[in-house]
Amino acid sequence: MGLGLLGAWACTTGSAPADTARVEEKPMASRAQASVEVFSGREPPTWALAPDESRALREAVEALPVGTRSRPDVGLGYRGFTVTWEDGARATVYRDVVEYAVGGRTQVREDASRAVEERLLLGSRAHLDPELFTAVASQVQAAQP
Numbered sequence: 001m002g003l004g005l006l007g008a009w010a011c012t013t014g015s016a017p018a019d020t021a022r023v024e025e026k027p028m029a030s031r032a033q034a035s036v037e038v039f040s041g042r043e044p045p046t047w048a049l050a051p052d053e054s055r056a057l058r059e060a061v062e063a064l065p066v067g068t069r070s071r072p073d074v075g076l077g078y079r080g081f082t083v084t085w086e087d088g089a090r091a092t093v094y095r096d097v098v099e100y101a102v103g104g105r106t107q108v109r110e111d112a113s114r115a116v117e118e119r120l121l122l123g124s125r126a127h128l129d130p131e132l133f134t135a136v137a138s139q140v141q142a143a144q145p
Helices: 003-013 051-063 115-124 130-142
Strands: 032-037 046-049 080-085 090-094 097-102 105-110
Touching: 032 051, 032 115, 046 051, 051 080, 051 090, 051 097, 051 115, 080 115, 090 115, 115 130
Parallel strands: none
Antiparallel strands: 032 046, 032 080, 080 090, 090 097, 097 105
């Protein structure tokens, strides 16, 4: 409970809350940056996600089932999207594999429908040069099964 809420609660009840053993949930980070890994030797194009998109994307990643395959080594060209949240969590998305690192642990998640990659691709359109967007979109679609 934040200090402002704690003080307000104490004022309305006349006492401080009882000391309990319950664990408090941390609020989900609402700010994030996305980038598309497409250049070799240059910084990737990066953009800020709107808070609602950041939260929705994180929820989508966390809802994916845990997988067993690792992200393939793809060499040059399109190598996926990376999302980094303000709390340090990171998702690297390539095709149907999402590497999700949070709290010092990395898990591989499976996205059979590739919905997370598609969402990032569509969201990148407003932030990438039209020619670059077209090139990335064609590489994403070429990788469709």
